[in-house]
Amino acid sequence: MGAPSPLRWRLGAVLEVIEETPHAKTIVLEVPDWPGHVAGQHVDIRLTAEDGYQTERSFSIGSPPEQSTVELTVERIDDGEVSPYLTEELRLGDELELRGPVGGYFNWRNEDGGPLLLIAGGSGLVPLMAMLRHRAATASTVDARLLLSARSLEDVLYREELGELAAGDGLAAHCTLTREPPPHWEGFARRIDAEMLNTVGPAPARGPRIYVCGPSAFVERAADLLVAVGHAPAAIRTERFGPTGG
Amino acid sequence: MSPISRGFLGRRPQADAARVPPGQYLTRDFPVLSAGPTPHTPLDEWTFLIAGAVDHPVSWTWDELLALPAETPTVDIHCVTKWSKLDTRWKGVSVDTLLENVETEAEYVTAWCDGGYTTNLPLEDLTDGKAWIAYEYDGTPLAPEHGGPARLLVPHLYFWKSAKWIRGLTLTLDDEPGFWEIYGYHNYGDPWREQRYQGDR
Numbered sequence: 001m002g003a004p005s006p007l008r009w010r011l012g013a014v015l016e017v018i019e020e021t022p023h024a025k026t027i028v029l030e031v032p033d034w035p036g037h038v039a040g041q042h043v044d045i046r047l048t049a050e051d052g053y054q055t056e057r058s059f060s061i062g063s064p065p066e067q068s069t070v071e072l073t074v075e076r077i078d079d080g081e082v083s084p085y086l087t088e089e090l091r092l093g094d095e096l097e098l099r100g101p102v103g104g105y106f107n108w109r110n111e112d113g114g115p116l117l118l119i120a121g122g123s124g125l126v127p128l129m130a131m132l133r134h135r136a137a138t139a140s141t142v143d144a145r146l147l148l149s150a151r152s153l154e155d156v157l158y159r160e161e162l163g164e165l166a167a168g169d170g171l172a173a174h175c176t177l178t179r180e181p182p183p184h185w186e187g188f189a190r191r192i193d194a195e196m197l198n199t200v201g202p203a204p205a206r207g208p209r210i211y212v213c214g215p216s217a218f219v220e221r222a223a224d225l226l227v228a229v230g231h232a233p234a235a236i237r238t239e240r241f242g243p244t245g246g
Numbered sequence: 247m248s249p250i251s252r253g254f255l256g257r258r259p260q261a262d263a264a265r266v267p268p269g270q271y272l273t274r275d276f277p278v279l280s281a282g283p284t285p286h287t288p289l290d291e292w293t294f295l296i297a298g299a300v301d302h303p304v305s306w307t308w309d310e311l312l313a314l315p316a317e318t319p320t321v322d323i324h325c326v327t328k329w330s331k332l333d334t335r336w337k338g339v340s341v342d343t344l345l346e347n348v349e350t351e352a353e354y355v356t357a358w359c360d361g362g363y364t365t366n367l368p369l370e371d372l373t374d375g376k377a378w379i380a381y382e383y384d385g386t387p388l389a390p391e392h393g394g395p396a397r398l399l400v401p402h403l404y405f406w407k408s409a410k411w412i413r414g415l416t417l418t419l420d421d422e423p424g425f426w427e428i429y430g431y432h433n434y435g436d437p438w439r440e441q442r443y444q445g446d447r
Contacts, residue, residue: 006447046269089253
């Protein structure tokens with residue numbers, strides 16, 4: 001086996017900036033010679049100021065491997081250094097330095113099969129959305145359950161698209177709104193708990209592959225609950241981002 | 247040479263810029279990186295084992311570990327996910343102390359943990375005051391999400407090498423890639439050379 005080739009920095013051109021929620025935007029990038037990625041992976045972004053100062057952050061890829069462009073959905077952290085730049089300053093035609101894809105564990109490929117249990121806190125949905133889009137793009141009907149925890153309905157990313165995906169075969173999408181459920185809301189309206197996990201399923205006996213992504217405290221709680229209701233710790237893959245991820 | 251990001255002003259570190267490796271930013275929080283659920287092993291079932299290419303394996307119970315001479319290093323830590331934290335205060339047992347009576351020809355170590363996590367390091371990166379088995383952070387018992395009851399602390403390498411929930415060191419003659427090293431991270435992980443991913447020089 002030879003030495004692995006380094007992940008080199010590439011320049012992506014901003015093709016489109018899509019407002020997803022009041023706090024989050026999707027940046028659509030055209031990346032020359034993009035080597036392809038697996039659903040769940042992320043990229044590193046590097047910004048350079050005029051005096052040469054640089055900083056880097058990681059962002060999950062939301063687009064599926066089947067798509068030729070690379071999409072990142074970025075939630076603005078108001079006191080962050082990078083996310084406000086990406087959501088407020090970056091515009092069509094700008095170039096963005098990135099390298100990747102990165103991450104070989106928090107991945108799902110169609111051939112990995114299911115059942116799938118995807119649990120997202122807020123913008124933790126992004127890498128899980130890449131999995132659901134990959135599932136749809138490969139016409140997979142593998143049993144998939146999504147549980148998304150968001151503060152309010154307007155904070156839910158990709159809401160229309162999730163509705164369309166859930167109308168297809170084998171995907172059940174559940175949402176819990178922890179702060180402001182709208183009137184006549186029929187979904188969950190509390191922090192995730194064991195009863196909610198049992199309702200969403202699949203049962204531990206079916207041995208689902210489980211992916212949990214979100215803020216650290218959310219992931220900690222969700223993973224503890226999953227173990228408590230009987231899921232195998234080794235079946236639970238987590239990806240966390242801290243409050244300073246911005 | 248990187249192109250300038252139009253309109254990016256940036257927020258330079260206020261102080262100690264020389265202590266922040268390339269591509270890192272300073273945080274006052276203590277973010278968490280782990281691949282799975284947090285294990286919770288009862289302390290009365292906890293042991294620490296040094297085994298592998300050694301003349302005699304040695305192990306300690308939790309109480310025995312706490313009874314060993316402790317040190318209180320204050321160190322800077324650097325996570326591959328880009329945050330760095332300066333002047334973190336720990337308490338734990340130097341790996342030198344644990345290896346005092348161990349005879350070995352091994353040049354490498356696999357640290358293994360509750361939850362199945364492993365990471366590999368050259369043995370010389372764990373000796374001569376460079377590494378600890380830490381059980382207190384900032385004056386309090388190490389929290390489970392940060393690796394409690396005990397984690398490896400090897401501050402001169404990216405922090406994934408400082409394995410959480412550590413239960414033992416297996417000394418090996420050959421270098422055997424651990425968990426993140428198999429899944430795409432750099433085999434050695436020197437933050438000052440920005441060795442984040444496989445292939446980084």
